[in-house]
Amino acid sequence: MIWKIALRNILKNSRRSLTTAFAIGIGGLAALLFGGFVTSIWFGVQTSMIQEQGNLQIYRNGYLDFGAADPDAYTIKNWDQVVARLAADPMLAEELTMITPRINMVGVAGNAETGNSKTFIGTGIVPAEIDQMRQWDGWQINQTTPATGLTGGSAEDVVIGVGMARMMGLCADLAVPDCQDPPVNEAANASAEQDFSSLVAGESELATTDPTALAPQLNVMAATSTGVPNIARVSVMSAQSQSVSAIDNAFVMMNFEEARTLLYGDSQEATALMLQVRTPATLEAVKTRVAEVIAAEGLDLSVYHFTEVDPTFNRIFGMFTFMFIVVSLVLSIVIVFTIVNTISMTVMERVKEIGTIRALGFRKGFVRALFLTESVLIGAIGAALALVSALILANVVNSAGIQWTPPSNATPLTVQLMVLDNPMFAIGVVTTLIVLAFLAALTPTFRAARFNIVESLQRA
Numbered sequence: 080m081i082w083k084i085a086l087r088n089i090l091k092n093s094r095r096s097l098t099t100a101f102a103i104g105i106g107g108l109a110a111l112l113f114g115g116f117v118t119s120i121w122f123g124v125q126t127s128m129i130q131e132q133g134n135l136q137i138y139r140n141g142y143l144d145f146g147a148a149d150p151d152a153y154t155i156k157n158w159d160q161v162v163a164r165l166a167a168d169p170m171l172a173e174e175l176t177m178i179t180p181r182i183n184m185v186g187v188a189g190n191a192e193t194g195n196s197k198t199f200i201g202t203g204i205v206p207a208e209i210d211q212m213r214q215w216d217g218w219q220i221n222q223t224t225p226a227t228g229l230t231g232g233s234a235e236d237v238v239i240g241v242g243m244a245r246m247m248g249l250c251a252d253l254a255v256p257d258c259q260d261p262p263v264n265e266a267a268n269a270s271a272e273q274d275f276s277s278l279v280a281g282e283s284e285l286a287t288t289d290p291t292a293l294a295p296q297l298n299v300m301a302a303t304s305t306g307v308p309n310i311a312r313v314s315v316m317s318a319q320s321q322s323v324s325a326i327d328n329a330f331v332m333m334n335f336e337e338a339r340t341l342l343y344g345d346s347q348e349a350t351a352l353m354l355q356v357r358t359p360a361t362l363e364a365v366k367t368r369v370a371e372v373i374a375a376e377g378l379d380l381s382v383y384h385f386t387e388v389d390p391t392f393n394r395i396f397g398m399f400t401f402m403f404i405v406v407s408l409v410l411s412i413v414i415v416f417t418i419v420n421t422i423s424m425t426v427m428e429r430v431k432e433i434g435t436i437r438a439l440g441f442r443k444g445f446v447r448a449l450f451l452t453e454s455v456l457i458g459a460i461g462a463a464l465a466l467v468s469a470l471i472l473a474n475v476v477n478s479a480g481i482q483w484t485p486p487s488n489a490t491p492l493t494v495q496l497m498v499l500d501n502p503m504f505a506i507g508v509v510t511t512l513i514v515l516a517f518l519a520a521l522t523p524t525f526r527a528a529r530f531n532i533v534e535s536l537q538r539a
Contacts, residue, residue, distance in 0.1 A: 085452035099421040103461025106410040111469035115496035130213045133353030151304040158349040179208040180349035182338040186301030193248040201331040203338025206230045237313045240330030244318035252295040322489045391487040418519035426527040434536040443528040450524040458516025462509040473498045
């Protein structure tokens with residue numbers, strides 16, 4: 080009965096009730112949309128990083144602590160044998176979609192035609208395997224990353240950063256948009272050519288550009304594991320923008336075999352092994368099993384979640400989570416004060432009604448329950464408005480194909496407001512709105528229940 084009475088009272092004061100419900104709905108709408116965006120960040124940025132780095136990575140023990148200073152001392156020896164042992168395990172063979180090596184390297188790159196040279200940060204990958212990894216979509220959000228651009232070409236092909244292309248004077252040759260080659264300085268070029276020639280001393284065939292080459296060429300030099308400089312000529316296939324300017328200005332991606340030969344000769348060494356899991360739900364089980372296989376083989380290796388190696392994802396998600404908490408707190412304060420104001424005004428307008436109810440023999444508990452029920456109903460109406468409007472607006476935004484580029488990405492992601500993709504969050508927002516409506520009504524409701532019956536009846 081109390082619910083029917085409460086609903087009639089809401090309808091009787093429909094204008095004020097509807098205004099309060101709209102205030103709750105707008106607050107809930109903002110929370111649901113922002114929460115849907117944060118959810119899309121959780122799925123989208125994580126997917127993007129997994130496509131590039133894998134879910135898990137294997138390193139030599141000590142590499143993450145000391146490998147940056149002495150990478151050659153912490154390489155994975157006979158990496159191909161390690162891959163074979165992991166692939167032979169029945170559980171891993173079923174759950175892993177890819178195990179691929181990677182080499183991290185630094186060196187000097189030079190353009191024999193212009194005399195430009197600078198240090199580079201290189202990565203050696205197996206293009207076909209990385210292209211397959213970039214199709215991973217474990218959460219079914221229809222997100223893919225463009226291919227490396229190295230598959231099907233020569234082993235000497237490389238991809239460089241847009242900044243690197245600018246430094247090397249290759250913007251025009253590669254037809255890079257919004258990129259300008261450095262101005263020609265004859266005196267500086269003559270000096271640079273002399274310095275660069277000294278780098279390729281004994282490699283006379285590298286001192287000039289191959290006129291038959293179909294793509295711009297660079298000479299890349301790196302120190303081998305024994306400390307002896309080694310140099311190779313590579314063909315630049317394209318320039319791709321990188322997420323960090325410092326990396327973009329020095330980035331070179333090449334074939335794994337080219338990088339391995341340049342650094343280690345015939346030795347089968349790699350910096351890391353990247354593992355991609357078929358479904359995210361089995362990630363921890365796969366990581367545990369990989370660690371068990373490594374331990375059983377007595378290998379001096381450790382397996383890490385990609386967030387342990389690169390904390391970028393945790394920082395991005397943490398930032399947006401903090402923003403969501405702050406916004407939610409502000410919205411909650413607004414909602415609470417709106418409901419307190421509405422219920423207080425309702426109580427003051429219904430003092431005589433409260434006295435009549437008490438005079439008929441109803442206890443204070445009934446008065447409290449009546450006003451709290453009305454507040455909960457208003458909260459439920461506002462929550463329903465918030466959920467319905469959030470779904471409509473989310474579909475509109477998702478259909479618009481709006482894109483944004485996260486701090487960790489070089490390529491943009493399509494904005495997706497995942498309101499119902501995280502059902503526990505949506506239920507949590509709706510429940511919170513109703514609970515806030517209940518809590519906000521406690522003070523004015525208890526005050527109404529304490530009214531003196533005679534005084535209440537005397538009020539007009």
